[in-house]
Amino acid sequence: MRILIPIKQILHPAGMTVNRKAGKVFVNREEYVTNPAGKRALEAALRIKDGTDADVIVAAIGPTRTADALLEARAMGADRAILIPADTTDEALIVRLLATLCEHIGGVDLLITGDSALDTGISLGPRLSEALNFAYLGSAVQCVVEGSAVRIVRRDDPAGRLYNAYEAALPAVVTVTRAGSAPRYPHGGKIITTYRDANAVETIPLSDLGLSESDLQPVAVERGQSFPPEREFGRQVSVEEIASWIR
Numbered sequence: 001m002r003i004l005i006p007i008k009q010i011l012h013p014a015g016m017t018v019n020r021k022a023g024k025v026f027v028n029r030e031e032y033v034t035n036p037a038g039k040r041a042l043e044a045a046l047r048i049k050d051g052t053d054a055d056v057i058v059a060a061i062g063p064t065r066t067a068d069a070l071l072e073a074r075a076m077g078a079d080r081a082i083l084i085p086a087d088t089t090d091e092a093l094i095v096r097l098l099a100t101l102c103e104h105i106g107g108v109d110l111l112i113t114g115d116s117a118l119d120t121g122i123s124l125g126p127r128l129s130e131a132l133n134f135a136y137l138g139s140a141v142q143c144v145v146e147g148s149a150v151r152i153v154r155r156d157d158p159a160g161r162l163y164n165a166y167e168a169a170l171p172a173v174v175t176v177t178r179a180g181s182a183p184r185y186p187h188g189g190k191i192i193t194t195y196r197d198a199n200a201v202e203t204i205p206l207s208d209l210g211l212s213e214s215d216l217q218p219v220a221v222e223r224g225q226s227f228p229p230e231r232e233f234g235r236q237v238s239v240e241e242i243a244s245w246i247r
Helices: 036-051 064-076 091-105 125-132 188-196 239-246
Strands: 002-007 009-011 016-019 024-027 032-034 055-061 080-084 110-114 135-146 149-155 163-169 172-176
Touching (some): 036 055, 036 110, 036 172, 055 064, 055 091, 064 080, 091 125, 125 172, 135 163, 149 172
Parallel strands (some): 002 055, 002 110, 055 080, 110 172, 135 172
Antiparallel strands (some): 009 032, 016 024, 135 149
């Protein structure tokens, strides 16, 4: 069984200041951390691996610094880490890259991702499910695999008193919320070994995925180039005129 977990880096909230009067956010210290929901998704995958022979692969799309998040994931227990060097925040392009990566590595049975990014609020799960033609289960706080099916537990009321279980056949896409199981701490020796390994993170260039930089350019829409036709207003008619049409 092969599980893919897309993760991303975000700016650490502690290094940011919000000025409500100016309506701006100031970055005082540029420090990056792994998106919290993504770490919960990784923990869900590692718990499945603990009880099965699952192969856990983490993938990230971003600049070179993103490798730090992948090294952390490897130290936590991921079997493979893949970096796609493409600095984009466009949701459609990210979905396309991840879908192409799934085809490239082949045999992905389960894709687990965070339900949303803390910085942008983007949720990739539904669009990935559509792009891959996988079943979709969202907002999980717990995820297990039983045979050829994946089962999640989801909190279905804001107070946290009502939990329901949902199940879907593999292959599937599952999103995990920040209320999921807390991520484990990697062993110190594993951290040292991982960071010393020059091959701990595998870089797959766009060319290996059959793409180029031009393929990742967002579609530009020229505003003001065309307009809808002028609206035609109706006219008032008499009852006699309407009666003549009916006849």
